[in-house]
Amino acid sequence: MERQEILDKVITLVADHFELDPASITGETNLTKDIDADSIDFVELVLEMEDEFGAEISDEDAEKLITVNNTVDYIASRAK
Amino acid sequence: MYKIAVDAMGGDNAPEAIVAGIEQARDKMPDTEFLLFGQLDKVKPLVKNEERLTLIQSDEIVEMGEEPVKAIRRKKQSSLVMAAQAVKDGEAEAIFSAGNTGALLAVGIFTVGRIRGIDRPALLTVLPALDGPHDAFAMMDVGANAENRSTHLYQYGILGSFYAQEVLGYDNPRVGLLNNGAEEDKGDPIHKEAHQLLKHGASQSYLNFVGNVESRDLLQGPADVVVADGFSGNAALKATEGTALAMLRLIKHTILDGNVKTKLAGLMLKPAMKDIQSQLDYSQHGGAVVIGVKAPVVKTHGSAGPSAVANTMGQIHTMLETDLVSKTEAFVAEHKSDLSKSAE
Incomplete structure (x- = not known):
């Protein structure tokens, strides 16, 4: 899967989960600071991403997914 | 016919009290089927009559003291997670457990999912x-x-x-x-x-x-x-x-x-x-x-005996019969902005 495709999917997931306009989300968007995701939102998002991309994200790795770009890079590296 | 997914391995008296309680409930509730998730070598010998019971093998158990979110993420083959997954996949309409409360709460929120707006x-x-x-x-x-x-x-x-x-x-x-x-x-x-x-x-x-x-x-x-x-x-x-x-x-x-x-x-x-x-x-x-989740998710206390389990099945049956979740969902959807605003 191309990076852009992953980025689009992650943005759609984040926008859908937090009911935001997808246009307001970029690669730089910080999931904890810009979106005010708390621990429950964050776990829900990680689980949705696991379902979407068919990949397991460990708790240790999940803690490092701070921005949308971090998340996209992580999924891209796992897909290789 | 209602379908209730049961974590047969959760609780201090599981699976004995759970199976006995489910059989009591089954005899009282002719319109309900039960999906029992558990270790079949332990569960099956306890079942007296398999009418309206479906037994499904699950290899793992979420223990009482386990950290809830980690447990449900790591033990995908546990009786609790498999029962919750059955609800998510539409194979059952409600889930019951007498096991780890935090883990049941976690599958309620993360697997069954929150009602939008709650x-x-x-x-x-x-x-x-x-x-x-x-x-x-x-x-x-x-x-x-x-x-x-x-x-x-x-x-x-x-x-x-x-x-x-x-x-x-x-x-x-x-x-x-x-x-x-x-x-x-x-x-x-x-x-x-x-x-x-x-x-x-x-x-x-x-x-x-x-x-x-x-x-x-x-x-x-x-x-x-x-x-x-x-x-x-x-x-x-x-x-x-x-x-x-x-x-x-x-x-x-x-x-x-x-x-x-x-x-x-x-x-x-x-x-x-x-x-x-x-x-x-x-x-x-x-x-x-x-x-506040999309299906009835109900816990009875860890030391529950068969009659407490059967009572809880009656409670779940009422929740399904009255369509509690759909009614709540419809109300919340209709008044979503009002329910999320702060007091001025």
Whole structure:
């Protein structure tokens, strides 16, 4: 899967989960600071991403997914 | 035909008490099927009659002391996670467990999923009301959340009202806010704001808010739905249970340590004491409900015996029969912006 495709999917997931306009989300968007995701939102998002991309994200790795770009890079590296 | 997914391995007396309780419930509920998830070498020999029971192998068990979120993420083949997955996949309509409460809450939120518009699902329990128009009341949150915002409490008022109306059968249930005083301006900023939100809800006829209630009055039935933040609700519940147990123990010891006259009087009081005990036994109303999620998710206490399990199945059946979740979802969808706004 191309990076852009992953980025689009992650943005759609984040926008859908937090009911935001997808246009307001970029690669730089910080999931904890810009979106005010708390621990429950964050776990829900990680689980949705696991379902979407068919990949397991460990708790240790999940803690490092701070921005949308971090998340996209992580999924891209796992897909290789 | 309703379908209930059962974690057959959760609880201190599992799988024996769970299987026996499910069979009791099955015999009473001809319109319900049960999907039992567990280690079949242990579960199958306990089943007397497989009618309307489907046994499904699950290799793992979420233990009582395990960290909930980690456990449900790592043990995908556990009886609890598989039962929750069956609800998510539409193979069952409700889930039951007597195991790890935190893990059941976690599968409720993360696998079954929250109702859109409900920010934080809560744990609801039904307690005895010794006075007032009804013999029981619903209280929530009794410990799902360590911290709550005022909007959560407002949403609990709505969720609790639906539960009391549909499952307990109360007309226009009275909603009270657990606080440290009866006056409107009592409490911390969250409770003051929650009071205003609930009052606003009452002005819109969403619920019947009767004001603040104090913990000392809870069992006197000042409200049919008591809304609490998770921390205070849990503390109030445990203090109430602890006090009731301590009082019963005190009475018992006073009688046993007394003279012959006291013992004779104790003997004469025995039927009355039994009556008190049964009034205080709230397992007759079923288990604790994870409320605010897309399907009934219900927990009975870890040491539950077969009849408590069967009672809880009756409670789930009522939730399905009255279509509690769909009615709640429809209301929340219709009033979403109102339910998420802060008090001005």
